[in-house]
Amino acid sequence: HAVIFQRAVSAKAVELLEAAKRQGCHTIYDADDNLLLIDQVIEDPRHPWRVHFGEARDRITALLAGVDEVKVYSPTAEASFAGINSRVTVVRPYHILDGSESPPPAREGPARIGFLGSYYKDAEFKPVLEAILPMLEESYPLQFEFFGFCPAVLERHPGVNRIPWTSDYSEFRRTLRERRWDVGLAPLRDLEFNRCKTDIRYREYVAAGIAAIVSDAPIYRDSVDHRRTGLVVPQEQPRAWREAILELAENPFLRRWLARQALESLKERHRIEDYVEAVRAIIG
Numbered sequence: 001h002a003v004i005f006q007r008a009v010s011a012k013a014v015e016l017l018e019a020a021k022r023q024g025c026h027t028i029y030d031a032d033d034n035l036l037l038i039d040q041v042i043e044d045p046r047h048p049w050r051v052h053f054g055e056a057r058d059r060i061t062a063l064l065a066g067v068d069e070v071k072v073y074s075p076t077a078e079a080s081f082a083g084i085n086s087r088v089t090v091v092r093p094y095h096i097l098d099g100s101e102s103p104p105p106a107r108e109g110p111a112r113i114g115f116l117g118s119y120y121k122d123a124e125f126k127p128v129l130e131a132i133l134p135m136l137e138e139s140y141p142l143q144f145e146f147f148g149f150c151p152a153v154l155e156r157h158p159g160v161n162r163i164p165w166t167s168d169y170s171e172f173r174r175t176l177r178e179r180r181w182d183v184g185l186a187p188l189r190d191l192e193f194n195r196c197k198t199d200i201r202y203r204e205y206v207a208a209g210i211a212a213i214v215s216d217a218p219i220y221r222d223s224v225d226h227r228r229t230g231l232v233v234p235q236e237q238p239r240a241w242r243e244a245i246l247e248l249a250e251n252p253f254l255r256r257w258l259a260r261q262a263l264e265s266l267k268e269r270h271r272i273e274d275y276v277e278a279v280r281a282i283i284g
Helices: 010-022 034-042 048-055 055-067 075-083 122-137 169-179 198-205 238-250 252-269 271-283
Strands: 001-007 026-030 067-074 088-090 111-117 142-148 161-162 181-187 211-215 231-233
Touching: 001 010, 010 026, 010 034, 010 055, 026 238, 034 048, 034 055, 067 075, 067 271, 075 088, 075 181, 075 231, 111 122, 111 169, 111 198, 122 142, 122 181, 122 238, 142 271, 169 198, 181 198, 181 238, 211 238, 211 252, 211 271, 231 238, 238 252
Parallel strands: 001 026, 026 067, 067 088, 111 142, 111 181, 142 161, 181 211, 211 231
Antiparallel strands: none
């Protein structure tokens, strides 16, 4: 039988790997992040995530090196793990769809611009923040919302709404859809750690009927067709973020067209049936 270690970091997981190998099991490490590189995106050495994964570094390395195969979700992640394990397999992730993904009906009022993300996105968001702050000060008819992460400087701004993060996936999807964002932002720096991630943020926007603006990062180049399924902008150029936000805010036809095209692409490229067949091939 196959034994799959998903984001495993514990001493118990190392023991399980050793037991599985003694029994002749096919062992697989399932990685949607390279946790050995967490310090690239979290600058504070005292951050709980850096401390936790830093202390587990030797165990993570032992697991990655000891399994028969490492399963990753992005072509750009392959090189990051190849130096630890010679057998790395890329599998395109599936995305859960329930039939409610079409863009919601148009609503009255200013365009709603949103960002969803976890709690260490300050460096990723810096150029976007430089684009947003002048628009807030100039009283553009826009609403900004942050689901989870919010830059500290915007937490108490009257033009910004903050939504608490939820780890329950069903509730997360429902909340995102109910917010009825017109535009979703997906900044991402071109770091080795980020090349090991997936395009999940973009896919969540698409599944919620939201037109996306993404950075020109490797993980998005394979999934976002500029001006057909989203807008792609240079990560470090605040002016490009500003222009893209204003273009979609002022053009409801364009943003809804992008959302529809992106949804059709998502349905075609991220089918659960294709994922199951790929995993079946790995398990053997």
